[in-house]
Amino acid sequence: MIKVNYYELEWEDGKTVEDLLQLIKEDRQLRLLTHDTYTVIVNNKLIPPQDYAHTPLRSGDEVRVYPVMAGG
Amino acid sequence: MSIVLRVNTTTKEIIREELKEEYRFLGGRSLIARVLTDEVDPTCDPLGAENKLILCTTLLAGTTLPMAHRLSAGGKSPLTGGIKEANSGGTAASLLARHGIKMIILEGLPQTNDWYILHIQKDGSSQLVDATDYVGLNNYDLAAKIQERFGKNVGIISIGLAGERGYRNSTLQLIDASTGYPSRAAARGGLGAVMGAKKIKAVVIERAANPYEFPYADKERYEAVRKKYIQRVLSSPRTESMQKVGTMSMIDFTSTVAALPVRNFSGQFFEQAEAIKSKAFVERAFIGGGRNKEGCQPGCIVRCSNRFHTKDGEYLTSGLEYETVALCGANCGIADFDVIARLDRMCDDLGVDTIETGATIAVCMEAGKISFGDGEGAIALLQEMIDGTEFGRLLGQGTEAVGKALGVKRIPTVKGQALPAYDPRSIKGLGVTYATSAMGADHTAGMTLGPGIDPSKKDFQVERSRQSQMVAAVTDSFTCSFGWGELNNEEILPEIMASLYGGEWTYGQIMNIGKETLKLERAFNQAAGLTEVDDCLPAFFYNEISAIDTVFDISAEEMQELFNY
Numbered sequence: 198m199i200k201v202n203y204y205e206l207e208w209e210d211g212k213t214v215e216d217l218l219q220l221i222k223e224d225r226q227l228r229l230l231t232h233d234t235y236t237v238i239v240n241n242k243l244i245p246p247q248d249y250a251h252t253p254l255r256s257g258d259e260v261r262v263y264p265v266m267a268g269g
Numbered sequence: 270m271s272i273v274l275r276v277n278t279t280t281k282e283i284i285r286e287e288l289k290e291e292y293r294f295l296g297g298r299s300l301i302a303r304v305l306t307d308e309v310d311p312t313c314d315p316l317g318a319e320n321k322l323i324l325c326t327t328l329l330a331g332t333t334l335p336m337a338h339r340l341s342a343g344g345k346s347p348l349t350g351g352i353k354e355a356n357s358g359g360t361a362a363s364l365l366a367r368h369g370i371k372m373i374i375l376e377g378l379p380q381t382n383d384w385y386i387l388h389i390q391k392d393g394s395s396q397l398v399d400a401t402d403y404v405g406l407n408n409y410d411l412a413a414k415i416q417e418r419f420g421k422n423v424g425i426i427s428i429g430l431a432g433e434r435g436y437r438n439s440t441l442q443l444i445d446a447s448t449g450y451p452s453r454a455a456a457r458g459g460l461g462a463v464m465g466a467k468k469i470k471a472v473v474i475e476r477a478a479n480p481y482e483f484p485y486a487d488k489e490r491y492e493a494v495r496k497k498y499i500q501r502v503l504s505s506p507r508t509e510s511m512q513k514v515g516t517m518s519m520i521d522f523t524s525t526v527a528a529l530p531v532r533n534f535s536g537q538f539f540e541q542a543e544a545i546k547s548k549a550f551v552e553r554a555f556i557g558g559g560r561n562k563e564g565c566q567p568g569c570i571v572r573c574s575n576r577f578h579t580k581d582g583e584y585l586t587s588g589l590e591y592e593t594v595a596l597c598g599a600n601c602g603i604a605d606f607d608v609i610a611r612l613d614r615m616c617d618d619l620g621v622d623t624i625e626t627g628a629t630i631a632v633c634m635e636a637g638k639i640s641f642g643d644g645e646g647a648i649a650l651l652q653e654m655i656d657g658t659e660f661g662r663l664l665g666q667g668t669e670a671v672g673k674a675l676g677v678k679r680i681p682t683v684k685g686q687a688l689p690a691y692d693p694r695s696i697k698g699l700g701v702t703y704a705t706s707a708m709g710a711d712h713t714a715g716m717t718l719g720p721g722i723d724p725s726k727k728d729f730q731v732e733r734s735r736q737s738q739m740v741a742a743v744t745d746s747f748t749c750s751f752g753w754g755e756l757n758n759e760e761i762l763p764e765i766m767a768s769l770y771g772g773e774w775t776y777g778q779i780m781n782i783g784k785e786t787l788k789l790e791r792a793f794n795q796a797a798g799l800t801e802v803d804d805c806l807p808a809f810f811y812n813e814i815s816a817i818d819t820v821f822d823i824s825a826e827e828m829q830e831l832f833n834y
């Protein structure tokens with residue numbers, strides 16, 4: 198179990214940030230915004246995009262994902 | 270794009286001028302900052318003879334670039350007491366551009382109680398037409414009556430009873446290109462009251478018989494960069510999400526990080542969020558014949574707008590936005606689209622800002638006037654504003670006035686203007702923007718979400734806000750902000766300026782327009798009497814811990830750093 202934006206999510210240990218972003222794109226419930234740029238924070242640490250593919254997520258991790266937004 | 274119409278509402282004289290050479294590379298917000306600096310005494314009464322209402326188009330107006338025909342309105346704000354620029358989509362800006370009109374300046378104050386419509390005819394001539402028959406009408410009836418007399422396709426910039434009565438939360442309403450109804454608003458800061466004080470009920474623009482042609486410096490170069498820009502917009506994932514859902518897609522994100530304002534900015538999660546998330550919105554929006562993927566401006570290719578019908582199939586409103594759903598919905602504890610859409614319609618019709626109105630209703634709820642979640646109660650409060658009861662007129666003075674009158678401690682305003690739909694404890698950079706923007710609390714003045722910074726931490730937020738405020742001032746001088754993402758880069762923007770206006774432009778030069786605008790706006794506010802005390806967030810954001818365990822912790826002194834441009 199990891200937390201994504203304060204919501205609990207079943208998670209298979211070892212899958213990466215990139216896997217999570219893919220899931221977000223595909224899953225309606227999770228699809229925050231399918232914008233092209235995200236800010237990803239894992240356990241209060243900012244993850245640069247080049248590290249998404251090799252940053253594994255483990256049970257208990259707290260993940261926050263922010264889109265880029267404009268206006269409204 | 271060089272015609273200026275100067276309308277003296279005291280003498281009823283209309284003078285046609287050439288745009289000053291030094292204003293040539295300005296448009297929208299940057300032009301407004303400059304003209305107000307040059308022509309309006311910052312200490313003046315916003316509803317008096319010295320204030321002016323400026324209506325103008327952007328730097329890209331008159332070109333074939335999509336989303337470029339945003340209308341900016343400006344003046345000294347009756348709500349904030351400072352400078353104000355509020356912009357809107359709709360049809361007016363492109364119709365003005367077809368006449369080659371860059372700007373309309375309404376000045377003076379009438380000495381009689383007669384109302385007028387400023388009528389711009391298809392041959393380009395303009396006159397003040399007696400508006401006796403239109404006084405007392407709200408925007409929907411007014412627009413129908415104007416369209417009946419002047420033609421179905423005229424552009425209209427109008428005020429409802431709110432503007433007539435001097436409500437400080439009043440808007441200018443514009444005709445939505447896809448529905449033909451007055452559902453688009455230059456909403457913030459009470460500029461409807463400025464037009465109302467000058468007793469101008471509406472500006473009506475006929476389609477020019479001989480359309481103005483933009484004097485492209487290099488048409489071929491322009492066509493090449495235009496094509497590139499359009500391709501990028503159409504292939505952007507952001508465009509896809511704007512079309513599928515519209516601005517309402519924000520709610521899926523904000524509700525998960527406690528950024529969505531809930532029950533007067535309590536900082537809590539909204540337990541009924543599922544009922545107003547984008548999935549629920551799209552499902553409801555299609556009932557009764559409503560739809561999304563609508564363009565509010567002619568020729569828009571993003572088309573983030575929508576039309577919303579009652580379940581019985583009757584048109585109710587259009588352009589139902591995230592901000593409205595957040596402020597009139599979650600922030601009032603309301604999770605029913607049918608109620609929220611009705612509130613939206615009533616706001617557009619009366620001509621009041623949905624953000625300010627939602628925040629005002631929530632403050633009434635906090636005071637115990639009605640309870641959170643009471644949709645019918647919220648509708649009844651808005652009806653009081655429409656009816657002009659004593660309490661309704663107080664509601665029209667905005668969130669801060671109402672909060673103070675009711676003895677509410679937690680009033681979510683900066684410079685007298687209500688906070689939009691992002692809690693500053695969750696997105697701290699936006700808190701900095703709210704506090705320091707010359708506009709008062711305004712999310713469009715500098716969105717700070719982007720790669721590289723944790724939005725819930727204080728680090729780097731002041732720098733990010735400074736940068737994004739500069740960019741926002743440029744955005745509001747060029748285009749609709751949803752067309753900006755693909756324009757805002759070193760490859761496209763300088764190329765566009767060079768092909769339109771000649772010479773070579775650097776990206777930095779263009780950003781400088783934003784920087785200079787911010788400086789002028791701040792100087793105007795300082796001369797108007799606003800001080801550092803006005804650059805703060807309400808204390809409760811510093812004291813009350815939100816659901817994600819944060820408070821707003823960027824001090825007033827730290828935020829003053831922002832002004833080291």
Ligand code: SF4
Binds near residue numbers: 358565572573574752
């Ligand atoms: S993107 Fe949306 S707000 Fe902008 S012009 Fe198009 S419909 Fe209007």
